[in-house]
Amino acid sequence: MKIAICDDEPIYIETTSRLLQKWAGEHGIEMQIFTYDNGDDLIAAHTDECMDLILLDVIMPLLNGIDTAAELRANGQDVPIIFLTSSREFAVESYEVKAFHYLLKPIDEIRLFAVMDEYRKQFCKTKETFTAQTVTGFYKMTIEEVACLEAQNKLVLVTFSNGTQITIREPFYKCEEIFHMDRGFIKCHRSYIVNLMFVEQFTKTEVTLQNGMIIPISRNNYAAFKEVYFRYMFQK
The missing domain is CATH 3.40.50.2300 (Response regulator)
Known part of the structure; x- marks a missing residue:
């Protein structure tokens, strides 16, 4: 300051x-x-x-x-x-x-x-952070800068808005508890959580992020995703 x-x-x-x-x-x-x-x-x-x-x-x-x-x-x-x-x-x-x-x-x-x-x-709105375990130690990330998370067996691949990625050793269910709808995130597939802030467009089967990544939407999650996305956009 x-x-x-x-x-x-x-x-x-x-x-x-x-x-x-x-x-x-x-x-x-x-x-x-x-x-x-x-x-x-x-x-x-x-x-x-x-x-x-x-x-x-x-x-x-x-x-x-x-x-x-x-x-x-x-x-x-x-x-x-x-x-x-x-x-x-x-x-x-x-x-x-x-x-x-x-x-x-x-x-x-x-x-x-x-x-x-x-x-x-x-x-001075403090940015929320999450400290996760990695293969080599710990990594402190700013939550709002996370674009999406992907479950990969017992690991989670985190992609940031600038395109960088890091693999963390955290259960996916724990990530769901941290990256939830109150923070602008939604689970669109059993293996994916996306940040609505970085959604460019979506169809019934996939989400395209602003960085070009394409993420699947499951049939069971589409209706909820659509509702939450438009509610989020109207509240911005």
Whole structure:
């Protein structure tokens, strides 16, 4: 997570950085903090670094925080912004530039942590993973990147959206418990599970994935597959 702090007072940069690192440590989040003492430098840096979040002082010489945020928005940047200020008088202006939050100085740890928790909930959707046993050890995969799974005797061949494949030593029934409909997967054949996200087209007998793979649909599974697929598409 890349976070920028922009404040012309070093003491507030130091305090805010320390609190953010504490919050990140408590949540096991890897964080990079970039600090700036003026809006112009922040704007230039954001263009290069693409920050995930900006904590921005409102009252600064030259380009103040509101004008800095307005320039970011004018440039098409929708990065979440938390304003830091010692005055409530800029609340309306912060709303106009679509600020995510507004914190009063001195920064209160409990309040900052609550805002960061809210930010994390809204913007940091953690990708679900599954760690499977392989022939050589273990492999941690991101579930949404799996295109399909194929049972091969006591092994399972996993194909990812980018075309790469890995063989895992897991029972197929266990894979069914992990790769289920709530996660966008469906069993279309006794030996196959597919990710609906990567389905290009299907007929009564087969599914074609976006990577060109063709997977059989069993006669008993076709009706359920068709129903689930269209429900999934309408909910996207």
